[in-house]
Amino acid sequence: MTDPATRTDGTPGLRTGRRPGNPDTRSRILTAARKLFAQNGFDKTSVRSVASGAGVDSALVHHYFGTKRQLFLASVDIPVDPTKVIAPVLDTPPDEIGSRLARAVFSVWESPHKPAVVAAFRSAMAGNEPTLIRTFLLEVVLRDLGPRVDEPPGTGMLRMQLVASQMAGVLVTRYILEIEPLASLPVDDLVAIVAPTLQRYLTGDLPV
Amino acid sequence: MTDPATRTDGTPGLRTGRRPGNPDTRSRILTAARKLFAQNGFDKTSVRSVASGAGVDSALVHHYFGTKRQLFLASVDIPVDPTKVIAPVLDTPPDEIGSRLARAVFSVWESPHKPAVVAAFRSAMAGNEPTLIRTFLLEVVLRDLGPRVDEPPGTGMLRMQLVASQMAGVLVTRYILEIEPLASLPVDDLVAIVAPTLQRYLTGDLPV
Numbered sequence: 001m002t003d004p005a006t007r008t009d010g011t012p013g014l015r016t017g018r019r020p021g022n023p024d025t026r027s028r029i030l031t032a033a034r035k036l037f038a039q040n041g042f043d044k045t046s047v048r049s050v051a052s053g054a055g056v057d058s059a060l061v062h063h064y065f066g067t068k069r070q071l072f073l074a075s076v077d078i079p080v081d082p083t084k085v086i087a088p089v090l091d092t093p094p095d096e097i098g099s100r101l102a103r104a105v106f107s108v109w110e111s112p113h114k115p116a117v118v119a120a121f122r123s124a125m126a127g128n129e130p131t132l133i134r135t136f137l138l139e140v141v142l143r144d145l146g147p148r149v150d151e152p153p154g155t156g157m158l159r160m161q162l163v164a165s166q167m168a169g170v171l172v173t174r175y176i177l178e179i180e181p182l183a184s185l186p187v188d189d190l191v192a193i194v195a196p197t198l199q200r201y202l203t204g205d206l207p208v
Numbered sequence: 209m210t211d212p213a214t215r216t217d218g219t220p221g222l223r224t225g226r227r228p229g230n231p232d233t234r235s236r237i238l239t240a241a242r243k244l245f246a247q248n249g250f251d252k253t254s255v256r257s258v259a260s261g262a263g264v265d266s267a268l269v270h271h272y273f274g275t276k277r278q279l280f281l282a283s284v285d286i287p288v289d290p291t292k293v294i295a296p297v298l299d300t301p302p303d304e305i306g307s308r309l310a311r312a313v314f315s316v317w318e319s320p321h322k323p324a325v326v327a328a329f330r331s332a333m334a335g336n337e338p339t340l341i342r343t344f345l346l347e348v349v350l351r352d353l354g355p356r357v358d359e360p361p362g363t364g365m366l367r368m369q370l371v372a373s374q375m376a377g378v379l380v381t382r383y384i385l386e387i388e389p390l391a392s393l394p395v396d397d398l399v400a401i402v403a404p405t406l407q408r409y410l411t412g413d414l415p416v
Contacts (some may be wrong), residue, residue, distance in 0.1 A: 011239050029277055040363060051369070063309040065355060067302070069251060071218075122333055122334060124385075125329075125330055125333035125334060125380070126333060126334035133385060134385050134386070134387055137385065137387060138387055149293065157388075157389060158390060158393070161381055161387055161389070161390040162390070162401060163373070164381055164387075165377035165378050165380065165381040165382070165390070166373070166374055166377050166405070167377065168376070169372070169373035169374050169375065169377025169378070169379040169380070170373050170377070170380060170382040172333070172373065172376040172377070172380065173369055173372055173373040173376060174373070176330075176333060177341060177342050177345065178342070179342055179345060179346055179364075179369055179372075181369070182364050182366060182369040182370070182373070183363060185366070185416070189415050189416050192253075192415040193370065193416075194406065194416065197374070197405045197408070200405070201401075205399040206398050207399060208401075208402065
């Protein structure tokens with residue numbers, strides 16, 4: 001049997017490809033993971049502490065979920081690893097990041113993953129696990145791009161959070177409230193409209 | 209006894225200043241109002257139909273809640289009439305609307321009304337009464353400003369919805385997720401950052 005955490009084809013495991021395992025054990029691990037990630041954030045939570053919270057061996061956690069990052073994504077019910085979505089954007093010339101980033105994110109939101117993304121967002125807004133979603137944004141999603149747009153130094157996080165604000169707002173109006181005509185706008189038009197906003201937040205002057 | 213719906217000082221009644229009335233009756237009226245507004249929208253719901261749904265006389269609905277608009281605001285738990293917030297913006301030169309609108313909205317969100325605004329938004333996101341909130345946005349909030357920025361003709365609603373998307377996103381990141389540094393940014397800085405985005409959505413070129 002191949003250990004899915006070290007599969008040789010290098011594909012991300014996440015849910016598909018990973019052994020489903022015993023449902024009770026999986027569920028105990030996820031419960032412990034949610035609690036600890038919410039309490040202590042991503043960095044300060046170890047796979048060992050999750051295993052211990054669930055009363056299982058660390059190896060079993062890796063076996064069911066893969067890396068700590070994959071465990072985290074499973075625990076927030078996010079079916080796509082944002083790092084993989086954002087990866088192509090990292091190599092983009094700075095003045096094209098806005099457009100590339102908008103397209104990368106919408107390509108997930110417009111995919112079959114949409115219901116899972118909307119459900120995770122709704123749940124976070126309802127007050128369930130707000131700390132988990134904050135951790136997801138700050139320690140997982142924004143961390144990769146923040147340093148790339150940290151000019152002048154110290155502004156990177158705010159820039160990424162402004163980007164997050166515009167994208168979250170599109171999620172709310174287009175996918176949750178479904179107000180027309182915004183909800184039916186072709187993605188190309190949406191990218192063309194939103195990209196300059198993201199670009200200004202990423203590389204424009206900020207009054208701070 | 210003065211009928212609060214026709215008070216001579218012209219102040220908005222909403223909750224304060226209106227007679228609290230019998231809690232059961234109020235609550236029956238609100239339940240009927242939520243149901244009918246959600247089902248039929250704002251325009252197609254009459255005070256008479258709400259009264260009938262609650263098994264009371266129309267005069268009693270007016271007596272407790274004032275106008276249909278005030279009844280609607282009470283039924284979505286919004287403590288401030290958005291028309292009154294937006295009113296000063298309507299007289300603004302077109303190229304200053306973005307900045308004035310941002311300041312007008314943040315002046316409510318940063319006021320003691322903040323918890324009520326956040327609670328209403330959270331509830332809408334959780335899937336409770338999404339139609340009510342859609343009605344609130346489309347038929348109450350956006351209707352006043354849409355025609356003002358309908359250039360070229362037919363783009364007004366999309367422009368206002370793009371504005372709503374950016375503002376909703378700030379609500380999510382600053383007030384619900386409370387991510388720093390965005391959550392603690394002084395309002396003046398926030399207005400300066402967001403205003404050009406709103407302005408472009410309101411009067412800039414759209415690729416549609």
